Amino acid sequence: MTVDLLLFFIIAISAVATALGMLLSRSAVYSAMFLVMNFGTIAVFYIMLNAPFIAMSQVSVYAGAIMVLFIFVIMLLGTELLPTTKALPWQRPLALVLAMMLAAEAIYLLFFRKATSGQVPQPVESFGSPQQVGQLLFSQYLLPFEITSILLLIAMVGAIVLTKKEKGGQ
Amino acid sequence: MVPVTYYVALSAILFTIGALGVLVRRNPLVIFMSIELMLNAANLAFVVFARLYQNLDGQIFVFFVMTVSAAEVAVGLALIVAIFRSKHSINIDEMNSLKG
Numbered sequence: 001m002t003v004d005l006l007l008f009f010i011i012a013i014s015a016v017a018t019a020l021g022m023l024l025s026r027s028a029v030y031s032a033m034f035l036v037m038n039f040g041t042i043a044v045f046y047i048m049l050n051a052p053f054i055a056m057s058q059v060s061v062y063a064g065a066i067m068v069l070f071i072f073v074i075m076l077l078g079t080e081l082l083p084t085t086k087a088l089p090w091q092r093p094l095a096l097v098l099a100m101m102l103a104a105e106a107i108y109l110l111f112f113r114k115a116t117s118g119q120v121p122q123p124v125e126s127f128g129s130p131q132q133v134g135q136l137l138f139s140q141y142l143l144p145f146e147i148t149s150i151l152l153l154i155a156m157v158g159a160i161v162l163t164k165k166e167k168g169g170q
Numbered sequence: 171m172v173p174v175t176y177y178v179a180l181s182a183i184l185f186t187i188g189a190l191g192v193l194v195r196r197n198p199l200v201i202f203m204s205i206e207l208m209l210n211a212a213n214l215a216f217v218v219f220a221r222l223y224q225n226l227d228g229q230i231f232v233f234f235v236m237t238v239s240a241a242e243v244a245v246g247l248a249l250i251v252a253i254f255r256s257k258h259s260i261n262i263d264e265m266n267s268l269k270g
Contacts, residue, residue: 008172012180019187019207028199035203038184042210045177049221054213054232061236066206066243073247074199077254095193099186106182110175128221133229141230148237155241162248 007048015041028074032067039063050128177218184211196262198250202243209239 018041021034039062046055126132137145184207191204213232220228254260 002171004172008176012176015180016183016187019184022200022203022207023187023191023195028197031200031203035207038207039210042214045214046217048172049177049217051217051220051229051232054217054229057233057236058213061240062206062210066240069243069247070199070203073251076251077260092194095190098193099190102189103182103186106186107179110178110182127224128226128229132226133233136226136230137233144234148234151241152237155244159244159248162245162252 004048011041011044011048015045029071032070032074035070036063036067039067052128053130053133054128174218174222178215181211181215181218184208184214198260198262198265201262202246202250206239206243209235 015038018034018038022031022038025031025034039058043055043058043063046052046058188204188206188208188211191207192201195201195204213235216228216232216235220226220232250260253265257264
């Protein structure tokens, strides 16, 4: 077993464990913290896969910005622990069966279609450097890049409008 | 070197956990987090295939997915706050005003 494979398995187990922790913990704050750890482990995978720019934006955008927003809202609403309501009796078994079917389909596609076989090749030295990503982003993908800026502006305006108190109401 | 299959299998497992979270959890905030987990699983597959085919387009797509999910979280959390203001609860079972 090579060092690469050992490292992969350690990080993969921690990624799956933190995802399960997010799924199973009672409190929403714990869920958020587990998800931050999960994003961290995925950022390590990005570094292993020659994507340092994506890894840095993963940490700063997901773990830094999005999860802080989540924790703000959890604290603002004060709903870390929802009162446990009566769940539909068939909901959990059905969800488990559906998840098993999804996993089985994914694994079938993986191992019996041979579309994804092969080792990850060793790329050229500069593959995935921020310089290359930036060049591609500002030449071939310039129009989608500009559209995302408009999308972010719309989201910002939408969030402000949705949370603003109505004038003259109550 | 790690085979691509392992990475894609990990991505599939994380996606399944996220889908399970959407199905079983009652807190809309946790449901949102599960959606983020699914987006991350897809991003991981993008980056793996970008490296397999030596093509940076996959990494660019991950960048766009991140931007769109940031916008989605901002609007979605604003909606949750607005629902909490009007109903004083964010239990997913009580959001049935639109039901016919």
